[in-house]
Amino acid sequence: MFKNYLKTAFRSISKNKSFTLINILGLALGLTTCLFIVFYVVDELSYDRYNINANRIFRVNEDLKLGDNSVQYAVAMPPLAKTLKAEYPYVEDAVRIKNAGATHVKKNNVNIIENRLAFADASLFNVFTLPMISGDPKTALNEPNSVVVTESTAKKYFNTINVLGKVIVFNDHENFKVTGVIKDIPNQSHFNFDFFLSMESFPDSRSNEWLRSDYNTYVLLRNKADSKKLEASFPNLLEKFSGDQMKSELKMSIKEFEKSGSYFRLNLMPLTDIHLKSTLTGELGANSSVQYVYIFSAIALFILLIACVNFMNLSTARSSNRAREVGVRKVLGSPRKYLIAQFLCESILLTFFATLIALLAAIILLPLFNQVSGKEIAITAQSLIWLTPLALAIILIIGSLAGSYPAFFLSAFQPIDVLKGKLATGFKGGMLRNFLVVFQFAISIFLIIGTLVIYNQLNYIQTKNLGYDRNQVLVVKNAFELKDEASVFKQSLTQLPGVVNATMTGFLPTSGWRNTRIYFKDANLSQKESMFPQSWEVDADYIPTLNMKIVAGRNFSKDISSDTSGIILNQAAAKFFGFKDPINKTIYQSKGGDSKGERNVNDYHIIGIVQDFNFNSLHEKIEPMVMTYGHNSGAVSIRVGTSKIPALLAQIKAKWKAVSPNVEMDYSFMDQDFDASYRSEQMIGTIFIIFTALAIIIACLGLFGLAAFAAEQRTKEIGIRKILGANIGAIIGMLSKDFIKLVLIAIVISSPLAWYLMHLWLQDFAYRINISWWVFAVAGLAATTVAVLTISFQSVKAALANPVKSLRSE
């Protein structure tokens, strides 16, 4: 019996080749897109799950509030890890990881800059699953000056993985012994390092300070231990260990501190939440956002729906053509069951082919997808474990869903009606079909609007006046390595003809260093009027080099010696302190530490106000920030006044060589650094545009098919009208009108929805565009145009046909 179904299905499919092609391709396209999104989502959700104990590992975060300022840290106090392990029996282990930052690693005699180094406690391998190829995980990081490297790092530096006992030289003089080689850390990890240096090599790690947080701290709880219970005990823990330090430094107890409206608290974040839900200060790497997982899953679902709708639509449209066949079959005694099975079988067979094509396409296009999404997804034997059942499920579920409507609709025909031709009017009466077309186009239009809004916002980011000029600025990023020579280097640059100006500091709006300090409005250091701004050390050339604007007062000057205690506030900071006329007012900073009778504060007198400039991403409002006058050799930024960049770059490199022959100069352009910080938005934009295009293509494929059926259904009518004098334009208009109406309805439905959702998306940006009416006009026009083009292809064909022929076929 089944074989019979299959045979008939095959015949019916191959009888209508173009129909079959449109149907299979549409579905395959939809499925391919979905597969990619599934890959993406599965990848995002799998972060850190390579750890066998993933669900028992938590990171300790700190929330700090001081007056009106609050910060959430991904880091905690230096002594916290060992304290937790000692105090709580159900804390099986704890480990600290500290990013070591850019470091020179010597290979043969060349120093290579590496960024993926971290100090880690010896317990690292107890907590995280980082399989060791050689070496002893229990002891590898016990001793000072030990380092564990990944397999590919070993190969990179020694061309072999047998490197135990070999020596690696960091920063030209620190010798570390390789004590272990681990497998490369999976991409799906919220941290990714090539070198783990033993924490013992980092003296600061023995600090017992409880009032600072700068170590990423993870705990491994024992089986069935309650993380809530641990979290609940944190206030007491802090009271016990930090209370004394608080008293001596801030002259108050924790209770008093909290009474003044401030607090510092610890909380636990599950390891598996970090990648998608954590964007705190002090992360070990850039994390993603669960928002995108939701957005993409929704889009995948939509595209799948569009594709299925097509499938149903085309099948039902065709059903009126097959009504006669069904009628005859029924008259001949075929039971309804048989007919249903027959149609379902056809539909499942089509879905099977579509799925096959989709899988192939996904495998072929995967590298392209990786390039666009910045992922490194590979289809392995492991992915087949979930891919195979998924494919089967798709075939069965989509096949029977898409086939069910035509199956039940067709099989319910009364044979007598069919044979009398009562179903000839079936096309126009297809309410469901109209509804489905509207649905498809509503989604497509929604996606077009989404794309337009995203691109507008990205464009806005690109062109917004940020309060500084990022173009034509070359940043030498590792000036700090020049140590005392940095000033010499900077000075020598200003003599080059193409250099307009140069400034030396690591604090830059696009990247680089950040530093927060507490300033007080009164000399008694009252918490109430404290501010917690970015505090940057800059030189007198900083503001002119970056083309920032002084709106009141003046810039720092080399010639005024009191400027070392001068301070420049941005407008946000000035507003925060609420000075009417801030110039020459004084603000204060705690020196911290001891209190042996001497005055415990530094005074800063305000000499100028700089116009607000965006030093964080445009997601965030411009926060208060202050500049102090000092010597910081973190980086040298050069404003370039020539178009001959390569030549100038060569000269700058020569100057660098003159002061530092052994170290490579590391540089970038400020506008590129800026763009890099919006890479995730750029990527979303690109992905959105691809999905939109796909959704529209799929919807149009369906429309194309439907228009073909409409034209076919109405051949007779078209013939009659032509005989009665209708011209080609009138016929095309008549055939297109019905579809255009549907597209217009879709515009009306999707516009407000799109407005609302994109409005929500934009809320994430402190600086954002308004969604203007033309976005909707353009989206509507685009959808209508595409629809008209698609339909007219069929209508023109129908309109041009000889009416005599169409009437003959009746």
Add this chain to the structure above:
Amino acid sequence: MIKITNLEKFYRTEEVETIALNKLSMEVNTGEFVAIMGPSGCGKSTLLNILGMLDDPDEGSYVFNGVEIAHFNERKRADLRKHNIGFVFQSFNLIDELTVFENVELPLIYTGVSSSERVKRVEEVLDKMQIMHRRNHYPQQLSGGQQQRVAIARAVVNKPKLILADEPTGNLDSSNGNDVMELLTDLNEQGTTIIMVTHSEHDARYSHRIIRLLDGQTVMENIMV
């Protein structure tokens, strides 16, 4: 009114070539009522389609009202057609989705008649065909005879000079068929030229002249008295 000379029409399907009209010549004068008869497949419909400018001949000349139109393109033919010719078919060819009124109104829309004028003329002609009471019905709701009366109403609403009818009674019983023939005769008496294809000798008797075709050629002409 109509003069065709040595008209030829071929149909090529893959390897077979059918000669549907073979050097056919004939003339129809204004005000005549002509019946065309002949066995199935002899080329009657083909001839009617060419006369109705729905199709173009492969060879020969077709002069309509003194104008040679054999070489006219589709657009010019359509223009001439919608102002001069009305059609009646065996299978009525009404549009199922439109009401009786809307069906009859169509030719007026395509010749750009204003809507108030359209209402007037449609009602006039529906009245004449005695189907006024059915104006808001759909074709499926009418009997065959009624449907054909609607089709005739539609053919004459534009006041064409020529009506072409392809077996207008073929799908009707004899009483309904006679009604249709009476209608055509009336129209002819009011001055409309009529060319009708028929299988029925009975119907042919309503005409002035019978042209008999065989294999695309005229074999005989009888003048009715």
